[in-house]
Amino acid sequence: MAAVTLERVKALLEKENGRFVSQRPKSKALFEEAKQTLVGGVPMSWMRIWTGGFPVFVDRAEGVYITDVDGHRYLDLCLGDTGGLCGHAHPQIVEAIATQMRTRGTTTMLPTEDSIWVGRELRRRFGLPHWQVLMTATDANRMALKVARSFTGRQLILCFNGTYHGSVDETLVVNFFGELINVPGMLGPIVPDAKAMTRVVDFNDIDALEQALAPGDIACVITEPVMTNIGIIFPEPGFHEALRELTKKHGTLLLIDETHSMCAGPRGITGEMGLKPDIFVAGKFIAGGYPAAILGFSDEITGFMNQRTPWHNFFGFGGTLSGNATAVAGIRAALEHAINEENFARMVRLAKRMEDGLAQIIRDAGLAWYVARIGCRVEFRFLPKPPRNGSEALFAEVDYNAVDIVSEGLTGPLDALIHVWCANRGILLTPVHEMALVGPTATERDVDHYVGAIGELVRELVK
Numbered sequence: 001m002a003a004v005t006l007e008r009v010k011a012l013l014e015k016e017n018g019r020f021v022s023q024r025p026k027s028k029a030l031f032e033e034a035k036q037t038l039v040g041g042v043p044m045s046w047m048r049i050w051t052g053g054f055p056v057f058v059d060r061a062e063g064v065y066i067t068d069v070d071g072h073r074y075l076d077l078c079l080g081d082t083g084g085l086c087g088h089a090h091p092q093i094v095e096a097i098a099t100q101m102r103t104r105g106t107t108t109m110l111p112t113e114d115s116i117w118v119g120r121e122l123r124r125r126f127g128l129p130h131w132q133v134l135m136t137a138t139d140a141n142r143m144a145l146k147v148a149r150s151f152t153g154r155q156l157i158l159c160f161n162g163t164y165h166g167s168v169d170e171t172l173v174v175n176f177f178g179e180l181i182n183v184p185g186m187l188g189p190i191v192p193d194a195k196a197m198t199r200v201v202d203f204n205d206i207d208a209l210e211q212a213l214a215p216g217d218i219a220c221v222i223t224e225p226v227m228t229n230i231g232i233i234f235p236e237p238g239f240h241e242a243l244r245e246l247t248k249k250h251g252t253l254l255l256i257d258e259t260h261s262m263c264a265g266p267r268g269i270t271g272e273m274g275l276k277p278d279i280f281v282a283g284k285f286i287a288g289g290y291p292a293a294i295l296g297f298s299d300e301i302t303g304f305m306n307q308r309t310p311w312h313n314f315f316g317f318g319g320t321l322s323g324n325a326t327a328v329a330g331i332r333a334a335l336e337h338a339i340n341e342e343n344f345a346r347m348v349r350l351a352k353r354m355e356d357g358l359a360q361i362i363r364d365a366g367l368a369w370y371v372a373r374i375g376c377r378v379e380f381r382f383l384p385k386p387p388r389n390g391s392e393a394l395f396a397e398v399d400y401n402a403v404d405i406v407s408e409g410l411t412g413p414l415d416a417l418i419h420v421w422c423a424n425r426g427i428l429l430t431p432v433h434e435m436a437l438v439g440p441t442a443t444e445r446d447v448d449h450y451v452g453a454i455g456e457l458v459r460e461l462v463k
């Protein structure tokens with residue numbers, strides 16, 4: 001097997017970082033200026049996680065391309081970490097949102113007819129009968145867990161180790177060598193003792209799940225149908241069936257969060273696999289990147305909410321802007337014109353081409369890395385085979401590789417090198433992962449450009 005040495009990674013990283021900085025004087029100057037008034041020089045702290053020392057400032061974005069203020073044009077494979085998966089400035093989505101704003105009000109705390117179309121379409125795609133619209137997937141997950149607690153009269157929730165569902169305290173916990181703790185370094189958890197909120201087991205571990213549910217004190221299991229944030233981890237055959245059966249048996253609700261996994265196709269994995277959750281959440285690109293999320297409920301939960309007086313669904317649920325008419329218009333346009341079979345057929349075909357190209361590079365170089373794909377999302381990881389669950393993913397990469405190559409802060413020098421290398425070749429890759437999203441207007445040439453850039457880097461790394 002070929003090996004990648006830290007020495008080689010660091011030497012290339014220094015060179016690429018130097019090139020990144022010297023070719024982006026305007027972004028650098030804007031970042032320095034922004035630091036005077038914005039925390040960390042950015043309007044949202046996540047924008048600090050780009051490599052190269054500062055984020056590029058965006059001048060224009062259209063389709064799968066972004067142009068920065070220094071005039072560099074990038075193929076955008078990050079697509080706002082899925083928020084932009086419909087493509088930037090999608091003409092019909094922009095038109096629907098602009099028309100809503102121009103003629104019917106941005107937000108009025110009143111419904112529009114679009115909401116009826118949206119409710120019907122969500123029911124058709126994902127199976128759940130009743131819906132609410134929130135601002136973000138984080139928001140929807142938080143509300144869903146509150147509803148689950150009220151509905152069941154139970155306090156605890158269960159999530160899988162290594163999961164991510166947004167800034168949701170109950171899910172920002174990790175089983176660290178047998179001890180349940182809040183994610184190290186996270187900002188002030190509401191409840192400092194993770195065990196008071198959450199029980200955690202491993203994805204694909206049916207026995208552990210059964211044991212954790214058996215006391216009958218879990219309100220809700222929250223999960224992605226395929227894990228994405230710790231790397232793509234597929235459910236083993238029978239896992240979803242067991243999860244549904246066990247949650248039912250123990251009076252626990254099942255929440256499927258498709259915020260990322262909807263990159264599989266227009267009906268998500270829920271629609272494709274015929275999953276039957278009690279609660280469903282998706283967000284990010286559901287309104288083409290305009291802030292919106294969808295939250296679906298079973299008949300039983302809806303009945304419970306409908307029985308309550310309006311006041312009781314008011315306190316602790318949603319906010320003034322939730323379900324605003326512009327978000328609803330955006331959801332309708334995105335579902336009609338972007339999140340459809342035609343687009344996904346093309347995106348998935350291109351993503352397969354990307355997957356094959358990356359796998360070939362890895363084979364040719366003799367590296368023990370693997371490639372994984374869900375729909376139009378493709379990633380490679382520095383491990384010989386996919387982990388079975390989050391615990392394996394958390395620890396295997398560090399065990400398997402030289403620790404200092406892959407773990408330093410959130411990731412490590414090898415990850416930083418791949419990202420800055422791509423940026424210097426006109427490609428934006430999602431921070432923190434080796435993950436690429438193929439958007440609706442991407443072409444074979446775009447895919448080959450990315451695969452070519454990774455091929456060139458791998459040859460530099462193993463020579």
Ligand SMILES: Cc1ncc(COP(=O)(O)O)c(C=O)c1O
Pocket residue numbers: 136137138139141164165166167224229257258259260283284
């Ligand atoms: C599976 C999943 N759920 C929910 C969220 C939260 O989305 P947002 O940050 O848009 O609220 C994320 C964010 O990455 C996610 O990956």
